[in-house]
Amino acid sequence: MKLKIANKSNINTKVSVPGDKSISHRSLMLAGIASGQSRVSGLLEGEDCFSTLKCMEKLGVDITRDNSGTYIVNGVGLNGLKEPADILDCGNSGTTMRLLSGLLAGRPFYSVLTGDRSLNSRPMDRIITPLSKMGAEIWSRQQGLAPLSIRGGNLASINYNSPVASAQVKSSILLAGLSTKGITYVNEPAQSRDHTEKMLKAAGVDIEINDNTIKLNSSGQPELKPLDINIPGDISSAAFIIAAGLITENSRILIKDVGINQTRTGVLDALKMMGAELTIKNKRVSSGEPLADIEACSSNLKAIEISGSLVPRLIDEIPLLALLATQADGDTIIKDAAELRVKETDRIKAISSELKKLGAEIEEYPNGMKIKGNTELKGGIEVDSFGDHRIGMTMAISGLIARNGIIVNNSESIDISFPDFEKLINNL
Template structure:
């Protein structure tokens, strides 16, 4: 699919963004491992989350309402999953893959995990190595670093205290899910705090979870109980609409029910540092997650430096923050973000190349980029998505302030996390 974006101003409206991707994944996983029924409302029906649903159906879980925002999951209990009769194809979803590798290591059956061309090139040793230390057995390309990966079940996992070299929610979550099947207490110590949806939801479902600074511990062999889960709007998706409202003239947008988990809300901090006209209203909490409505208005943004402990809290929002930086007064520096090199694509290289194509002067760093603004965005070109939903949407937002329309090739990848993106922009 090719997406054509026309320059626009005066974006006005009250909108709801799709459900949180991270919470949607985890609701399906923990609902499947719990005893009894779990009702999920506001589920993100994007391709990545549907990969999680299909995988658990293959593992014997009955799920009603697949493809809809409301689902009923009939949990099998911690040891109730069954051996799949085929390879688990997880599409493009790195979250599904890394979390499931930890969980599958504790099963008493054999399974094989694979994905699309992009996913088969993404590193998995960051989870297979520590889970192997717990007794998990993996076989695959590049010493179980690349998919397809075989998980040899029937292992008695042992607890582990793991000093993670990176602040990564996927690494932490994979080890914690493996820890559910281990005797004793499994601990993950991070260099900085990564997003904490897994530990929040594990506690909500009844697991024995302890958080002490940068250390998260789970006690093995819990009995998880089915729950009702309301999925808030995804702040990573909301970020695109927030920046659209900030950089277009005469705009005011209200985004309803946005999740504001403190380990995810770094984009709010960064935009506030950039002098964004942004307000949080109607703040409240649902199933352990803070949410609010976000009001954004046209702003003259100011340059800032985004680095250090803030990076894990906004890693997925850096492509759209790069677009915001093109309109900020002064030099914006984004650094300490090497993790972007191993996402769906090399997001640093992709954004640098496409922004330059749009006429933006940008300096590429090994760990990020630098942009001096404000700059004009030329448009009138065909941009590449690199099959990366966040790159595609960032370029679409840039197109709103371009001098001429631009086209984004292979933009169907947007449906991975934001079905209805084009229509929402049109409605505004």
Template sequence: MPAAVVTLKNTENQDRLIIQNPASGLSLQGRIRVPGDKSISHRALMLGAIAQGETTIQGLLLGEDPRSTASCFRAMGAEISELNPEMVRIQGIGLGCLQEPTSVLDAGNSGTTLRLMLGLLASHPGRFFAVTGDSSLRSRPMSRVVKPLQEMGAQIWGRQDGSLAPLAIQGQQLRPIHYHSPIASAQVKSCILLAGLMVEGQTTVTEPALSRDHSERMLRAFGAELSIDPQTNSVTITGSAKLQGQPVIVPGDISSAAFWLVAGAIVPGSELCVENVGINPTRTGILEALERMGADIQMENQRVVAGEPVADLRVRSSALKACEIAGELIPQLIDEIPILAVAAVFAQGTTVIRDAAELRVKESDRIAVMASQLNRMGAKVTERPDGLEITGGTPLIGTDVDSHTDHRIAMSLAIAALNAEGTTTIGRAEAAAISYPDFFQSLIGIIR
């Protein structure tokens, strides 16, 4: 099958991905190595910047979001070398030593950058910070982190009573709290823990369900004192920590691997091996969901790299069946729901996704956008307040769709197009570069 089945065209500074599916169909074959985990990349840059001594990072995600994090912390005094996947070096400035920047800190499109960074900024007494982001980030809710920080004594101002960026922060000496989060969110938990680094005493976060634990793992590796109570989904950090720079090896991002796992499962005659994927148990909800759907996925070469479990994931095409995705599984796969919706389109029966209202305040309203764009292709998707109802088995037809400048939407629609008859054009496909700059090149390389 000619590689020209997938082409990328740039018009008016926007990329359009065109996927022409031949009548004879196509298959996917090969080995893929996905970019470094975005969540871990952010945290390595932040902790390296506020630790003492040198931190080295191998496998860093070279995407727009980590660039935003690096830019913000450079503006506050950290020495961070040019970002690249081979080796990034950081000369940390020490806990409590972030400098007052000379201009507004710009988090770009990165909610992780802005929300986690707020915990550090709020706990620097006597220093003033202003933070903003792009139009998408400025519309996303910040009250979920602003509220607990204010309970700790933070002074934060912003639009709609501090719930929207731009935000202004006057650093304060904060006090410890026990925060009962109404949502299971690693960003909320991490923000409070980072604020707690500078607080005398113990700061605790309790969640309704377990969210990803990359912050806890990395904070411990850098020298912070934490205790975890799995029975209550609580984590406690002891303040006045001494953080020491560390070597960090970033595993492949399972959220990026998810696109290939679904592609390999739904495209007939396919077999892919996705190498060096992080399989942290707080992130493997995608594997459990696909297993429920009957996907043929095997873990190979399991190992531990820099404290994070890693494996190669082999996927073969298989007949999928519908399932329900809800409850405590949702925090473990919230970012993967757009591509799981694509899997559900090709599963027999009706898949129900619920308890996922969080999707409405991501880079786009992912519930509304996935429903509208998949329906444009002929799928049967019903939008629900907190999720989707997807009746599978209806053939997709190629048409014009749009990413809504959301990286996960762009890549999910590209995978759906592999099984759509005719030609699919995805508008604003350049959004994929936020988390996976080489996604389309990798896709072209495995089409047979």
């Protein structure tokens, strides 16, 4: 599929973005193992989240959608999950595979998880190692690649020092920890997004957060309580619309009801460092998650360095920040982001390759890149998403300022996280 984007300016509008993908995944899983009926509103109706939904249904959880887009999840309890009669297809979703592996590691039955070509090329040893130490039997292809076969049950608690700051790794261990009779610790080198911890606490789980250490006590753990969840707009999706407002001339865009969890707002911090004209309005809390309206206006950006503890808080937005860096005054440096090499595609290589087609000057490093600013982007050409939704959306935003716009090939991948993205961008 091809997505054609025209050059734009003078945008003045108010929009909303789809529900947060991370929270959507977790809400389906935790509601599924709660004891009783949960209500999930604002679920991201994208391919990744539907992969989680279908997997939970194969595990015996009844999930229905009402006319308002709200999902009713009839939880079966942690011990009520059933051995699946078929392979669990996680599609393109790393969150589905890694978190479900943790959940299934504690269940006394056999299951197999697979995904598409992209997912089956991504590293799973980062969860296989801790889950195996807890007592799960897990088989994989060489180098820890999916498909994964899991025979769970009889887990022991663990005190695990994670080599990476990864919410997926942390969440996988915590979900496995629910099936132990002790105290599970996860220690991270830096804080990653904390949606799992917030949701577990809301469900009545004894969990504590102390800096970069999470403690989960499942001794005598009661059943998880049903949840009533209102999912805020995804800040990772909102970031693309914010970028549109910042780099197009004479523009002002208001994005309504966006989640501003502090473990996810690294992109806002980076943009403010760059001199972006951003206003956060109407702050409030819903279902334990902070949200607000965000206004972005045309801005004169300056180059910065993105590195260290900031990186885990904006890892998904780095390709977009690379685009913005081409319009900033000076040379932007991005470091400590080797994790981008093992996403849906090698995002450092992909974004460097496609922005260079537009005339950007980028020096690629093993763990980041250097981007020259004040660059006029040429258009009227075709670029590729490489089947990666975030690369596809970043290149679409570049078309707003490229001469004669651009065409993004393989743009169907965008539906993974942002259904109706094409309609929203073309209607700005």
